[in-house]
Amino acid sequence: MSNVDLLGRRKFIAGLGVAAGAAMVAPAMAVSEKADGVKWDKEIEIVIIGSGFAGLAAGIEATKLGAKDVHIFEKMSYFGGNSAINGGLFAAPGTPMQSKEGVNDSVDRMVADQLAAGCGIADEALLRHVAEHAMEALQMTFDAGSEYHPYLQQLGGHSVARTYQTTVSCGAGITQPLLHKCRELGVHTHNRSKFEGFLVGEKGEVLGVKMRDNYHFGEDQPGKVINIRAKRGVIMATGGFAQNVNLRMAQDPTLTSEVGCTNAPGATGEGMYEMFRLGAVPVHLAHIQSGPWASPDEGGFGYVSNYSIYNFPHSIAINRLTGQRFMDEIADRKTRADAELACRDEQGNALPPILITSYKDSKKHPNTKKVIKYNVGWKFDSVEELASHFNVPLKALKTQIEEYNQYVKSGEDKQFGKNMTKAAGKYIEAPFTVVRLWPKVHYCQGGVQINTKAEVKDSFTGVAIPGLYAAGEVCGGIHGVSRLGSCSIPECMVMGMTAARSMMKA
Structure with missing residues (x-):
């Protein structure tokens, strides 16, 4: 059976408004296939694709909950992804610095601010889940050794000051300590490892992934593809698609290559695409945010x-x-x-x-x-x-x-x-x-739909795709029309932690 026949009932790319042949800039799109008869090269307890805030938080949380064999795969030569170059701004309600500065804040207030920016189409349940656990995620960064300026900031759309910023004023002030903590806990990290597709069971459950080792972004690929069995499942933390000019233009024709972008070059979206091919629900792809x-x-x-x-x-x-x-x-x-x-x-x-x-x-x-x-x-x-x-x-x-x-x-x-x-x-x-x-293109509000357990929902059945979890910017619908600044780090980390918790309970 061909791959097209195998996944034929799940053809969602056609519904995204993407012109034929314009799906990806680079690299080429991944292709999933049935695992029946596949020779497994490795068996791993937990597979995490992406080494940004979401992937690193998932790795730490899973290990703390008892996972013994956690692996994080990063396609670029460096770890941290787009997270490493973001602004290092972290919003949370009920923080120590708010108490010190006398700021009256709450989960309800933070959610209300985000719902207002979302213009009626944000996901209140997910926003509330993130706000309720944001302090836990912030504490994870404290424990890992992240350092912040000794003052709070009040960013656009926030009704009170609730934002911490790293002393280095970028996301590396969080990703580097989290990466160090992952390795200290025994999490295995692999760079130049590109996701090439899922390996699925007879009922559509995700059994593992195909990964290309020795991957060099934008070049001819000398590395071989290996099949990895994921015993507990796969967490997709692959980020957004702001650097995929063809895809962003399919959603908003004004976002041509002439429009600047703040993202790392690897933000191309193939992980998101492949989840769509499995049947994940595409949400809010046209809402692409520019940084003012x-x-x-x-x-x-x-x-x-x-x-x-x-x-x-x-x-x-x-x-x-x-x-x-x-x-x-x-x-x-x-x-x-x-x-x-x-x-x-x-x-x-x-x-x-x-x-x-x-x-x-x-x-x-x-x-x-x-x-x-x-x-x-x-x-x-x-x-x-x-x-x-x-x-x-x-x-x-x-x-x-x-x-x-x-x-x-x-x-x-x-x-x-x-x-x-x-x-x-x-x-x-x-x-x-x-x-x-x-303004420059900065953040993609669109992606795959998840629930508050970080499970990826199937568009046909409305239930979770077994063995598949997602966290961070690869997910869509959470923020609605406009995401407030400093809300992406708590979202990424909380949902990464949530994915790990859900996987360890499954």
Whole structure:
């Protein structure tokens, strides 16, 4: 029987709106097959595909629950995946630092903030599950040795300050300690190991995987494919598809190769695709989020992103054509990204807006020195100098700054309703630091549907596909239209831990 015949009843790729031949950029799509008659090269207790937040948390949790033979496979040459280069921002309610700073927060409040950003289509049960266990995941990072700045941040769309950030201001401050902890606990880690498909039983249950060893991303492949039996099951923690230009364009034609991306090159989505071929439910693939804190003056996530995230609460975003604010600087990501994209010159060409911050406030973040050093940010001693550099109407800008400073004084933003809690006492005054803003593709809200046990649901039966679990950005529908910043790390880790717990109970 051919692979097409074998999985014929589960043809879901056709329903995704992907043009024939445009499914993947690179590497080639994996193909699953029946395990009947397959020669197993290895037998492993637990197989985890992907070494980001979700995969590492799953490895640690499974081992703590008694698993003796846990293996994490990573297709790239380095561990950590896209997680290693994210912003290192972790949101949780009821944390020690909230208690220290007197912040009144709760699971209900965090869920409510996320539901508002999700615009009616987020999965409340999953959001609640993550929020309820977020502190456990944060504790796992503490135990592994992650270090955080001694202050909380209030990111866009969050009603209170609940976000920790690693001292290195990137996800590696979490992935590296978690990787070290995995190895300390005896978890086996393999890099240059690419997932090539599932091996399934007669009833569609996942029995194992095909893995290509000695894999070199984007090159001819010298490595051989081996068949691995997974005794307890497989956890897919393969991330999103933001670097798969063809797939993201099938969902949103405006996200061409000309649109920048903050993700690691391996975020291509083949693991997600193969779960669809097994019958997993595709959810919300068209909801692809762009980061409103990115800069057109540097590649990838860069230095400006974390700089902006920290400074948005006490800064003003200015349309260079008008010299006026054009958005709530801490609204949800989609609201801000759309507002930035609307900033155009009189001919309709893109005119990236600017974010203006007082240097005395911006310098408290370590990236301020870096954005100035690498010429992706500027320091000005006067508003006249700033306006001249960016060709911004001086009179309008001065008026706007004066008006905004009144909002800082009164605690009420009468222009856009911005929450001014974190802006208290932080006036916009010289000297200034300034960066340019322009969104970059950052996060895919779409993926496979899971339940609160991290089981992958079958689109025909509505029940879990036996032996298959998923966690992290490869899953869809959790956040709805817009994911709030700093909510991906708790989601990835909590669902990775959940997958391990479910697997060990099965």
